[in-house]
Amino acid sequence: xxxxxxxxxxxxxxxxxxxxxxxxxxxxxxxxxxxxxxxxxxxxxxxxxxxxxxxxxxxxxxxxxxxxxxxxxxxxxxxxxxxxxxxxxxxxxxxxxxxxxxxxxxxxxxxxxxxxxxxxxxxxxxxxxxxxxxxxxxxxxxxxxxxxxxxxxxxxxxxxxxxxxxxxxxxxxxxxxxxxxxxxxxxxxxxxxxxxxxxxxxxxxxxxxxxxxxxxxxxxxxxxxxxxxxxxxxxxxxxxxxxxxxxxxxxxxxxxxxxxxxxxxxxxxxxxxxxxxxxxxxxxxxxxxxxxxxxxxxxxxxxxxxxxxxxxxxxxxxxxxxxxxxxxxxxxxxxxxxxxxxxxxxxxxxxxxxxxxxxxxxxxxxxxxxxxxxxxxxxxxxxxxxxxxxxxxxxxxxxxxxxxxxxxxxxxxxxxxxxxxxxxxxxxxxx
Numbered sequence: 001x002x003x004x005x006x007x008x009x010x011x012x013x014x015x016x017x018x019x020x021x022x023x024x025x026x027x028x029x030x031x032x033x034x035x036x037x038x039x040x041x042x043x044x045x046x047x048x049x050x051x052x053x054x055x056x057x058x059x060x061x062x063x064x065x066x067x068x069x070x071x072x073x074x075x076x077x078x079x080x081x082x083x084x085x086x087x088x089x090x091x092x093x094x095x096x097x098x099x100x101x102x103x104x105x106x107x108x109x110x111x112x113x114x115x116x117x118x119x120x121x122x123x124x125x126x127x128x129x130x131x132x133x134x135x136x137x138x139x140x141x142x143x144x145x146x147x148x149x150x151x152x153x154x155x156x157x158x159x160x161x162x163x164x165x166x167x168x169x170x171x172x173x174x175x176x177x178x179x180x181x182x183x184x185x186x187x188x189x190x191x192x193x194x195x196x197x198x199x200x201x202x203x204x205x206x207x208x209x210x211x212x213x214x215x216x217x218x219x220x221x222x223x224x225x226x227x228x229x230x231x232x233x234x235x236x237x238x239x240x241x242x243x244x245x246x247x248x249x250x251x252x253x254x255x256x257x258x259x260x261x262x263x264x265x266x267x268x269x270x271x272x273x274x275x276x277x278x279x280x281x282x283x284x285x286x287x288x289x290x291x292x293x294x295x296x297x298x299x300x301x302x303x304x305x306x307x308x309x310x311x312x313x314x315x316x317x318x319x320x321x322x323x324x325x326x327x328x329x330x331x332x333x334x335x336x337x338x339x340x341x342x343x344x345x346x347x348x349x350x351x352x353x354x355x356x357x358x359x360x361x362x363x364x365x366x367x368x369x370x371x372x373x374x375x376x377x378x379x380x381x382x383x384x385x386x387x388x389x390x391x392x393x394x395x396x397x398x399x400x401x402x403x404x405x406x407x408x409x410x411x412x413x414x415x416x417x418x419x420x421x422x423x424x425x426x427x428x429x430x431x
Contacts, residue, residue: 001147024125028121054101055124064080073099075099078091164197185197281328291320291352313350316350322358332424333363358425401422
C-alpha cells in the first residue's frame, strides 16, 4: 500500500509540475510574441505587469546594456555571453535574480529591425513551487492517514478472516484422544481454512483410532501375560505343597515349563510386532528355493498333523526361487500352518507359484473359515474370533505374518473365507 501511494504521489507530482511549467512557458512565449510583433515599435512604454515583484520585462542591447526595464529587477537579466547567444537563438534559463521573489524562469529572444535588441521576459516560479509544495505535503499527510486507515481496515479484515483459525487454536489446546472428545470447529465458509480444519479432524480421528488400537493392544497383552503367569504360579505352588508322588510334581513342572515356553513365544511375537510398527524389523535376504522352504515347513508340522488325522501337501512350480530372509519366511508360513492346524480342518495345502512382479504362497485348509466380521481385520494384532478366544493363541500369529510380508515389500491377505485360503505375495527380490 505504501509503495502504491508513493508511486501515485510521484506520478501526480511530476505531472503537475510539467503542466505548471508548460503554462509558465506558454505565458512567457505569448508575452514575448506581443513585444516583438513587426508592427510594434520596440519599446516597453505602456507595458503593465500583474505582479512586478514576480515578473519583469527587459530590453538589452546586443552588447549587454540594459535599454529599458519593467518590474523590480535590479541589474541586467543576462550576462554578455548569454545576450550574445540570444542574438542567434532563443535562450531559456532558470535562476534567481535580485529584486524578484523566488527562482525565476527567463525567455530571451532577438527583436529584429534597425534598432535590434534582445527582449528578456521573466516569470517567478514562486507560485508554482508553492503549489507543488502543497501537493507534496498533502500527499505526505493524506498518505500517512490513508496508510493508517488501510492498516486498521486490513487488521480488522485479517482478524475476521483468521477468527476460525483462532477458534481452532483454542480448541486444539483442549483436544484429547478421548473418543467422546469433539474435533476442531469448522467455519461455515467453504474455503482453505475449512478444508484445513477437516484435514486436521481426519488426522485426529486417525490418531484416536491408533490410540484405541494401542490401548487394546496393551490390555490384551497384559491379559495374555497374566494368564500363563497365573498358571505357572499355581502349578509351582501345587508342586511345592503337594504330598503326592513324584509323578504329580513332574506333571506340574512340565505344565509350568510349557507355559514358560508360551510366555517366551509371546514375548518374541510382541518384539516382532513392536519392531514392525517402528519400521525396523530386520531381514537378511538371500536366494531361497521355494520348494525347499515349503518342504521344510511341511516337515516341521507333519507330526502334529498326523496325530490329528490330517496331512500337509505341497504344490510348487519347479525351480521357483526368490531373494528373501528364509528364517522370517519360515516363521510366517509356520504361523499360517499353525493357524490352519488349530482352527481349520481337513488337509492343508501349501501352494507356491509365480505372479506378476513376484510370487504367491497360499496356505489353504478345509475348515469353516473366518467369520465375516473377522475377515477384514484378520491380520490385525490380537484379532481373534469367538471360537479362537476360548482356545489357545493370543491373536498375534497373522499380525506377524503381515509384518514379515511388509518387511519384504509384500503383503498378506485373506483370499477365501470358507474354506480358508490365506495368501502371501512377495516380490522376487528384496531391496
